[in-house]
Amino acid sequence: MPADLDALIVLETLRETPAAVEPAVDWPGVENPAELQAQIADWLTQYANAGTRKTYAYALGLPPAWVEALETPGGVVASEDQTKAGGRASVGGGRPPVGRLGVLHQLAWFRWCAGRGMDPRAATGGDVKAWLHQLDAAGAEKRTRQRMLSTLSAFYGHLTEAGVVPANPAALNRARLGLGSTARDASPTIRLTAGQLRALLDAAAQLPNRTRYRELYARRAVAVVGLLTLGLRVSELVGLDRDSLVLSGGEPMLRVLGKGGHHREVYLTDLAERALTDYLTERDRTAQAATPALRGRTSANRSPMIATKEGGPCSRFDINALLRRIAVQAGPALAEVADRIHPHALRHAYVTIALEQDARIQHVQADVGHATIATTQYYDRGRRTRDTTAADLVAAAIQAAGTEAAAPPRTEAAEPEGH
Known part of the structure; x- marks a missing residue:
């Protein structure tokens, strides 16, 4: 036993x-x-x-x-x-x-x-x-x-x-174990449409809360959804601090620490920037901060970008739970997927919507920080500009989408392991 x-x-x-x-x-x-x-x-x-x-x-x-x-x-x-x-x-x-x-x-x-x-x-x-x-x-x-x-x-x-063990016992033949990865494997990740992302944003703004912090919590919820519409991983989102918000070439962007310790620049859409600015402004007002939220670097002493009421960092579990609450609040538009929604579904949606809007696959790769794309070489982020990101195409699709009831979710082909 x-x-x-x-x-x-x-x-x-x-x-x-x-x-x-x-x-x-x-x-x-x-x-x-x-x-x-x-x-x-x-x-x-x-x-x-x-x-x-x-x-x-x-x-x-x-x-x-x-x-x-x-x-x-x-x-x-x-x-x-x-x-x-x-x-x-x-x-x-x-x-x-x-x-x-x-x-x-x-x-x-x-x-x-x-x-x-x-x-x-x-x-x-x-x-x-x-x-x-x-x-x-x-x-x-x-x-x-x-x-x-x-x-x-x-x-x-x-x-x-390190010489602690003589060999790696987990270095097994995955194909024989039935754990090999193929492009044909069906992914359990639900497919969210632009209309469903719009419904999430609307529901986040109306998130019920009976405390005096209702406005703060609602704006935080909108900021979380807004940032996830940029294709961020949940680990990247909770790892952001206010110094991650920078101006580069006159454009607001986030400096994101991704997998493997690699940084990438994520352009802020008007949608995401407005949601983030509203949240940080309300957060500063609630905390009676001496200085308001700024569009560039702040002296916030590495304050978390998305914070608890006490000012500490939110965890990935907090973000998952919040997203489920928002999905339930969204009503019919998310009814069929509310119990299965998670941050990676929004990242998945970013990629699919961007490609549906005819974004170049190299731009999408750079936006979301994929390590490789079989049909493309590594995209030199040094050549990136506002025109070489799919973020605005995705934001435009979300803005244009109504909040009509969603079609039944589809199952997509699996993304390569490591996304």
């Missing part, structure tokens, strides 16, 4: 002061948990994108707050040298809210290993295959298993390079 994983203290955040952690940290099957913690931290901190770090940590069974602590002055994870002798690593923060845990949470790799009293560093290819089969039996979709295996392979690839 699996161990009580709620007692797996090492997978939850510890208190900030090492001296306060008197009881031995327990990770079933692991002799020196602090050493493994340090190795995990060494791997995660190689990724410049905070969203990537949190996604990988959550997929493996670590709470997002544990990763956030790697970035804060008070959250220090001991190095491997400090933990060889059995020292303890300590990070700040609290346990993740239970409501945010998915149905597959207990099957995340580290928790699955702990339930069997197995040190993850002793895992074999057979263990990984057994884990994948259990995920399949639990109802995990193919794309979910693909992503989880990719995360696991990245982790063990790092341990292999």
Whole structure:
């Protein structure tokens, strides 16, 4: 029988002061948990994108707050040298809210290993295959298993390079496991039309709230939808701060940190800029800020672009939940997809609407930060101008669309892995 994983203290955040952690940290099957913690931290901190770090940590069974602590002055994870002798690593923060845990949470790799009293560093290819089969039996979709295996392979690839393990147990033949990717695979991503995006914007502006912050929350909701209509990943959206809003060549744009630590410039449409300006202005007014929101760089001390009422950064879970609320509020236009909508659906819509509006595929690639397009070479972003972005075409389609009831959603061909 699996161990009580709620007692797996090492997978939850510890208190900030090492001296306060008197009881031995327990990770079933692991002799020196602090050493493994340090190795995990060494791997995660190689990724410049905070969203990537949190996604990988959550997929493996670590709470997002544990990763956030790697970035804060008070959250220090001991190095491997400090933990060889059995020292303890300590990070700040609290346990993740239970409501945010998915149905597959207990099957995340580290928790699955702990339930069997197995040190993850002793895992074999057979263990990984057994884990994948259990995920399949639990109802995990193919794309979910693909992503989880990719995360696991990245982790063990790092341990292999560091000499911690002799080989990567997750380097399996995906085709034989039925996890190979092909362009013909159907994507579960719902297809949103320009009319449905318009309905989301309208519903966001009318989002009900009985507190005195109703106007702030409504404008924030509109800003979230407006920014997602630019084709941003949710990790990119929550990673924005107010210094990300810049002027370049006289045009307002966002400097976005994407996958692989690569920055790209995303032009703000009038639609998105108006939504963002209205939100930041209301936010400053509510907070009684000394200076109003500006269209260029601000001295906001790296304040999050989309913030909680207290001024902290919103998480990807917050954005997902907000988008679902907006979709429900949208009524008939989103009725058939309200329970399945998520930020990637808006990114997907950006690409499809842009191509329907005859945007050049190279421009779309540069807009959304795709690593490759099979039919094109890498697009030199140094040649980009306002005319070489599809953003205005997408915004025009949304503006022109009515809020009539949407047609039944279609299933699109899968985007290449890594989008």
